[in-house]
Amino acid sequence: MKALVVGGSGFLGSHLVDLLLEKNYEITVIDNYVTGNKKNLNHIQNKIRIIEHDVNQPIPLSEKFDEIYNLASPASPIDFERIPLFILETNSKGHQNVLEYAKNHGGRVFFASTSEVYGDPEIHPQQEDYRGNVNINGPRSCYDEAKRIGETLTTIYRLHYGVDTRTVRIFNTYGPRMRPEDGRVIPNFFTQALAKKPLTVYGDGSQTRSLCYVRDEVEGFYALMQSSETRPVNIGNPSEMTILELAQAINKLLKNDAGVEFKPLPKDDPQRRRPDITRAKQVLKWQPRISLDEGLQKTFEYFNSK
Ligand SMILES: NC(=O)c1ccc[n+]([C@@H]2O[C@H](COP(=O)([O-])OP(=O)(O)OC[C@H]3O[C@@H](n4cnc5c(N)ncnc54)[C@H](O)[C@@H]3O)[C@@H](O)[C@H]2O)c1
Known part of the structure; x- marks a missing residue:
């Protein structure tokens, strides 16, 4: 099987490439390194083809791939301030370039959408049928609305042009190869705890993740891609915890006595986030297996080795 992974040098993309290699795929990665890191694929660089390219330009290939995974998009809050137009463009024009490629050459397309399409949700947990509560003019809208456009494009190409598509709504994911400076809660907490500093908690820490x-x-991504499910599917871990509980767990793991420091909550920060994964369980027979303790330990080993 041949796979194209767009955004394959990023955090999630590089783990997906590892999984596909284990399954003996022939892999091509496209990435422009706007947020990705060449080092994420160093350990397998002789086993895959890597093309440096911005997907906002047409894909410079003409062969057929069985599976095309599009994970290209900056995804951290710091990027929402730095490169909002680029984010909007990558999930619209860039994703359309991926869909056009599949329309012309064949292959199943996977779109990496996000739980952010639900905005600050009024229902809890979030099911795929919930249409969301996104602030279209807020600081996060460049990302949230971009992903909603990406989903719409995916639907148009499926219904009108016969492109075979899959859409995942990814909930907060963590692990090795996250960028230490990317502004998300896990890298922030690990960086601060390793430096024996207090962990910054926004608001009173009662918001959940x-x-x-x-x-x-990425095992969920693969299961979705092998299935016949064309509706969006939530992939995430339903065990919910408060940010304060998470901070305390990380301080305990790293034996950091500096505690936490509270700061004002950023605008439009979602209060609650938890996937309803009934669809993934029923249709994909997928559910997360790795406990928070085990995952935090593996992530700690990564940040500690940096
Ligand atoms: N990490 C999460 O918790 C999470 C949650 C929801 C959705 N997602 C989505 O999953 C995907 C991967 O996220 P991630 O956390 O691995 O982010 P990441 O920034 O580590 O990875 C994105 C990759 O895409 C590349 N890229 C971005 N724009 C590109 C372009 N125009 N052309 C070519 N390459 C481009 C980047 O250089 C990077 O390697 C993104 O689409 C993101 O929106 C991630």
């Missing part, structure tokens, strides 16, 4: 370990997450 449900964190999925990266290996579980």
Whole structure:
């Protein structure tokens, strides 16, 4: 089987490439390194083909891939401030370039959408049929709305042009190869705890997150891609915890006595996030297997070795 992984040098993309290699795929990666890291694929660089390319330009290939995974998109809050137009472009024009490629050459397309399409949700946990509560003019809208456009494009190409598509809604994922400076809660907490500093908790820390370990997450991607499910599917870990509980768990693991420091909550920060994974369980027979303790330990080993 031949796979193209767009955004394959990033955090999730590189773990997906590892999984596909284990399954003996012939792999091509496209990445422009806007947020990815060449080092993420160093350990397998002789086993795959890597093309440096911005997917906002047409894909410079003409062969057929059985599976095309599109994970290209900056995804951290710091990027929302730095490169909002690029994010919007990558999930619209860039994703359309991927869909056009499949329309012309064949192959099944996977779109990496996000739980952010639910915005600050009014229902809990979030099922795929929930249409969301996104602030279209807020600081996160460049990302949230970009992903909604990406989903719409995916649907148009499926219904009108016969492209075979799969859409995943990814909930917060963590693990080795996250960028230490990327502004998300796990790298922030590990960086601060390793430096024996207090962990920064925004608001009173009662907001919740449900964190999925990266290996579980990419196994969900693969299961979805092998299935016949064309509706969006939530992939994430439903075990929910408060940010304060997470901070305390990391301080305990790293034996950091510096505690936590509270700061004001950023605008539009979602209060609660938890996937309803009934569809994934029923249709894909997938559910996360790795406990938070095990996942945090593996992530600690990564940040500690940096
Ligand atoms: N990590 C999460 O918790 C999470 C949650 C929800 C959705 N997602 C989605 O999953 C995907 C991967 O996220 P990640 O956390 O691995 O982020 P990441 O930034 O580590 O990976 C994205 C990769 O895409 C590349 N890229 C971005 N724009 C590109 C372009 N125009 N052309 C070519 N390459 C480009 C980047 O260089 C990077 O290697 C993204 O689409 C993201 O929106 C991630």
